[in-house]
Amino acid sequence: MLTSSLLAASMKEKPLSSLCTPALVVDVDKVKRNALRMIERCQKLGVQLRPHMKTHKTLECADIMTGGSRRCIVVSTLAEACFYADHGFDDILYAYSLPLDKVERCADLSERLDLFQILLDHPHALDELKKRPLRDGRLWHVWLKLDCGNGRAGVLHSQPEAISLAQAIVGTKGVELTGVYVHCGNSYNCRGVEQIQAVAQETTDLTLQFMEKLKASGITCKSSIGSTPSCSHPVKDMGKLSEVHPGNYGFYDVQQSVIGSCTLEEVAVKVLTRVIGHCPHRNQLLIDCGWCGLSQDGAGKLPTGYAVIEGHPDLKLLSMTQEHGRVEPISGPLDYSKFPLGFLLTLIPYHSCATAVMHPVYHVHSEGRLLGKWIPTRGW
Numbered sequence: 001m002l003t004s005s006l007l008a009a010s011m012k013e014k015p016l017s018s019l020c021t022p023a024l025v026v027d028v029d030k031v032k033r034n035a036l037r038m039i040e041r042c043q044k045l046g047v048q049l050r051p052h053m054k055t056h057k058t059l060e061c062a063d064i065m066t067g068g069s070r071r072c073i074v075v076s077t078l079a080e081a082c083f084y085a086d087h088g089f090d091d092i093l094y095a096y097s098l099p100l101d102k103v104e105r106c107a108d109l110s111e112r113l114d115l116f117q118i119l120l121d122h123p124h125a126l127d128e129l130k131k132r133p134l135r136d137g138r139l140w141h142v143w144l145k146l147d148c149g150n151g152r153a154g155v156l157h158s159q160p161e162a163i164s165l166a167q168a169i170v171g172t173k174g175v176e177l178t179g180v181y182v183h184c185g186n187s188y189n190c191r192g193v194e195q196i197q198a199v200a201q202e203t204t205d206l207t208l209q210f211m212e213k214l215k216a217s218g219i220t221c222k223s224s225i226g227s228t229p230s231c232s233h234p235v236k237d238m239g240k241l242s243e244v245h246p247g248n249y250g251f252y253d254v255q256q257s258v259i260g261s262c263t264l265e266e267v268a269v270k271v272l273t274r275v276i277g278h279c280p281h282r283n284q285l286l287i288d289c290g291w292c293g294l295s296q297d298g299a300g301k302l303p304t305g306y307a308v309i310e311g312h313p314d315l316k317l318l319s320m321t322q323e324h325g326r327v328e329p330i331s332g333p334l335d336y337s338k339f340p341l342g343f344l345l346t347l348i349p350y351h352s353c354a355t356a357v358m359h360p361v362y363h364v365h366s367e368g369r370l371l372g373k374w375i376p377t378r379g380w
């Protein structure tokens, strides 16, 4: 597997405890299981899986999530798009409302790949495409971003502007309306399968109703919805869509386990940290992981604070500064003899996307034996 196989020889047989901390570690067996389960789920539903790369931004994980095809992916940045294009990936959807400063870079990718796709939700973006026709008779492949209740980017599904923008895309020379893209990020407010499936059903219904409206005006194209919660517990009607586009599920995280997308055991990514100080006057430990090694997402509101500390449900990550974390017992006095200086603790992150992005290297292991490193791409 690419770089990891080269690095494997030098790292062979080393345990996780040989790493300097803080270190992001990835359990490759869990990633493979999570990815395979999503592939099987989508096959059973009869819907095309287009996995999002935003959580890991690595070639190796992309290979696992695409089943080795290196086709049909979503990215959140042009840096990711170029990284994957440079390494032989194709059929890439840049699912971010077209930023006007990046049209030329999108044109370049559209002219070099078999299928580079962009997304827009504003007529001004379409005007910019008109000003930059692609060479050799190539088409801009455009997805219309629709908001079906997420309340972030996209034209609201109920607004007449949504249909008129679709019509304008179809009516523009050199541009093709490839599909309608809906991200159900509102599934992150859910707790439990029932609520997740209610959001999945509502988003599916609204998207399919919009597709019917398009059809009535003579337009047919693809449809895609998704998020890790909704695709971890899909509803049958999602099989009527063309594609789904979850991404976080390769790694999962504590947030997903709280929502009900996965169990804590399925989380594939952790941060190793060491005890670097004893503070008996505050009944606390200091660890070498601060907010440069673990995201502050979740605002410390878990019963265990900013993370779950594996194997120590009685401990709480109370607060972090840049390179320090403060750990205290949930109740009672701390037994310092159990946590000598240098003692290794394993943090299960609240949000794996935000935590992974802080690490330039991911240490990959199987059953605690290091196999190699994955190097993610960065930037925009």
Ligand SMILES: Cc1ncc(COP(=O)(O)O)c(C=O)c1O
Pocket (backbone or CB within 6 Å): 052, 095, 096, 183, 226, 227, 228, 229, 245, 246, 247, 248, 249
């Ligand atoms: C536009 C878009 N599509 C797809 C995804 C993937 O969703 P998830 O992270 O829930 O897997 C995201 C995640 O933020 C997104 O912003």
